[in-house]
Amino acid sequence: MAVIEAEHLSKRFGKKVLAVDDVSFSIEPATITGFLGPNGAGKTTTLRMLVDLVRPSGGTIRILGSRYRDLARPTTRVGALLDASGFHPGRSGANALRVVATSAGISYDRVDAALEMVELEGAARRAVKGYSTGMKQRLALAAALLGDPEVLLLDEPANGLDPEGVRWLRTFLRARAAEGRTVLISSHVLAEVEQTVDDILIISRGKLLAHGPINELTRTAQPVVRARAPQAEKLEGLLVAKGAAVNRLGDALAIRGPGSAEVGEIAHAGGLVLHELLTEQPSLEDLFLQIAGTRKES
Amino acid sequence: MSALLRAELLKLRSTRTALGMGIAAALVTILPAVLLIAFLPKSTIGGDQAPGILTAGSSLVTYILLVFGILGMTGEYRHGTITYTYLATPRRGRVIVVKLVVYALVGCVAMLLALLLANLIGVIGLPMRGVSYPAPDGAALADYARQIVTAGLITAFGVALGALFRAQVVTVAGTLIWALMIEPLIVVFKPHIGAWLPFNVFSQVISLRIGDTGSAAEGLSRPEAFLVSIGYIAAVSVLAVFISMRRDVT
Ligand SMILES: Nc1ncnc2c1ncn2[C@@H]1O[C@H](COP(=O)(O)OP(=O)(O)OP(=O)(O)O)[C@@H](O)[C@H]1O
Numbered sequence A: 001m002a003v004i005e006a007e008h009l010s011k012r013f014g015k016k017v018l019a020v021d022d023v024s025f026s027i028e029p030a031t032i033t034g035f036l037g038p039n040g041a042g043k044t045t046t047l048r049m050l051v052d053l054v055r056p057s058g059g060t061i062r063i064l065g066s067r068y069r070d071l072a073r074p075t076t077r078v079g080a081l082l083d084a085s086g087f088h089p090g091r092s093g094a095n096a097l098r099v100v101a102t103s104a105g106i107s108y109d110r111v112d113a114a115l116e117m118v119e120l121e122g123a124a125r126r127a128v129k130g131y132s133t134g135m136k137q138r139l140a141l142a143a144a145l146l147g148d149p150e151v152l153l154l155d156e157p158a159n160g161l162d163p164e165g166v167r168w169l170r171t172f173l174r175a176r177a178a179e180g181r182t183v184l185i186s187s188h189v190l191a192e193v194e195q196t197v198d199d200i201l202i203i204s205r206g207k208l209l210a211h212g213p214i215n216e217l218t219r220t221a222q223p224v225v226r227a228r229a230p231q232a233e234k235l236e237g238l239l240v241a242k243g244a245a246v247n248r249l250g251d252a253l254a255i256r257g258p259g260s261a262e263v264g265e266i267a268h269a270g271g272l273v274l275h276e277l278l279t280e281q282p283s284l285e286d287l288f289l290q291i292a293g294t295r296k297e298s
Numbered sequence B: 001m002s003a004l005l006r007a008e009l010l011k012l013r014s015t016r017t018a019l020g021m022g023i024a025a026a027l028v029t030i031l032p033a034v035l036l037i038a039f040l041p042k043s044t045i046g047g048d049q050a051p052g053i054l055t056a057g058s059s060l061v062t063y064i065l066l067v068f069g070i071l072g073m074t075g076e077y078r079h080g081t082i083t084y085t086y087l088a089t090p091r092r093g094r095v096i097v098v099k100l101v102v103y104a105l106v107g108c109v110a111m112l113l114a115l116l117l118a119n120l121i122g123v124i125g126l127p128m129r130g131v132s133y134p135a136p137d138g139a140a141l142a143d144y145a146r147q148i149v150t151a152g153l154i155t156a157f158g159v160a161l162g163a164l165f166r167a168q169v170v171t172v173a174g175t176l177i178w179a180l181m182i183e184p185l186i187v188v189f190k191p192h193i194g195a196w197l198p199f200n201v202f203s204q205v206i207s208l209r210i211g212d213t214g215s216a217a218e219g220l221s222r223p224e225a226f227l228v229s230i231g232y233i234a235a236v237s238v239l240a241v242f243i244s245m246r247r248d249v250t
């Protein structure tokens, strides 16, 4: 059974903004799904709708089989780290978590455990106003983890984390998925997402553009052929004449369209020497730009 | 519900807001009482007048409690903690009801303490002027009880207004301007309407007139004023809950 199911979800803010437009997806247990899209695409709005903070204008959501507000002790089932949430600046980190724990009926042992997990024990008694950006982000992460939930919704959790923190987060999420937990994570750090997630959802201007396993999606994306040639400009001309899309930087070409064999043959036919020729599996970034980019132009 | 209650109390204890408001309430209780005892003629500070003089600051205390109630609710929006509050308790009505109850109780306790403090000043200060401290009689105690209840109501009213309007500075400023300027003007120019306006109704519940037994001059009897106060709080709270349930938290 799917852990999260959204059907024909849409959200309108006022008359002008259609933030989410008829989005349907379902997320299977024990997977990590990357939720990607340009700024203003509707990611935060969708995540907030999943936990009943934003009321959908249309469509339905089931999370763990029911509406979020019908879950008993919801924060022990679903942990959410959301953009634009915050802590009282005058309250200590530990007390901020205790408030969250108390209202959810979670024991204070979990507060200590969560603080330890995000390595914030040292600063726990200090007021939040003295925290750095990364420390606040760690505290928010600790709040999401407090209830030891089986589903994690993370809105740009890597924001402000140092490289060590980002790596920690990646191993942490992988370990959670291995335990059978489900993670939905929005992020702009595509290289990071690429190493962490199983599936991706791509959304742009409120519309869902792609959903599937990352391997399959990157496989279906056009591969990039990279070539280096002393007469790169000439080669570029020949390739473009054959209908390829070419980016040239000095003597290096990035070619979309023809395969590497074809590029080699075209060079040979033109009497041009190649110094390098290879096919690159498109990265998540290439895929993202292809999918979200075409959208923008249309 | 009890988890929510404890969470609210922890929220109060874990920042300095409550402490600061408590200090402010103590100061506005102490200063007028001390000044009046020190400078009023001896003949006017004893006997029947004593309870009124000692608690001269209590109406200021209720305004502090009003602001305290507004801050308690709007602070959640201002600092973004409302997200965590609603994540733990997606039934938003419960959150607001528990806050109303907790703040009403805190308001009652605060006024009780302010009245005790005022009487303590009387016990110590009056003999220094050579006047004996008159232990409060039945009428004075009844006045105190009404002040305590009204303090609770006004604090809860602050919470309800905060839930309705959300924006902290606007709600505090708007409410104080309404209570201290607009209502008094309406009371002067249109007394029959003024009698029914919320803060005037609250003050009619107290209607501190020593020896006065029933209706206040403004128009409502005390029981009427009490019921109308409850009506105002209920109306604003129900509206706030109704609107909060539909509002997006972004
Ligand atoms: N409370 C609101 N009122 C009006 N419009 C809003 C509100 N919240 C979001 N929007 C609009 O909805 C759209 C989607 O915003 P959202 O925050 O979901 O994007 P996002 O994908 O999270 O972007 P980012 O990557 O920048 O975080 C934007 O056009 C935004 O302006």
Ligand SMILES: [Mg+2]
Binding pocket: A043, A044, A045, A083, A155
């Ligand atoms: Mg966002």
